[in-house]
Amino acid sequence: MCYIEVTADGSVSQGVDAAAYQRALSGQSRLFAVWPGSYRSDLFAIDDLDQYARGMGWVHDEASTGLAEHEHQVRWRLSESERNPTASYISVRVWLDCGCMVRDLGAFAKHMRSQQGWDIATTGGWGSSSERGGTSYSMRVRRKSLPQPA
Incomplete structure (x- = not known):
């Protein structure tokens, strides 16, 4: 996917960031997305800027991430499968005692990095399972970023 910003004076730039989103929001520019294909590429005007910003992670979207904007109450332990x-x-296995759910690992990783300093791997697999104590999430975390268990 290629993103293009066209400013009011006709300047064109490739790549869109949160600053370009703010300019588009204020009417200083327009944003476009190019969907590349094998034989042609299609150009789309980005007309729902709020949805675009949520999709890019610039604006928090509680409905799609499952995470409220608050300090999460987290418990964790080493996974039984850790070799x-x-x-x-x-x-590790993680439980959210605050009632939140992890639907977007990247969003959860951002929250945990800013709130507790965790460094969660977002490129590997992760999962969840429901159990008597609530839903637990399995993920990979940099060992040195975790607090020492009590």
């Missing part, structure tokens, strides 16, 4: 507990990244 190398001294590795840089380890598998």
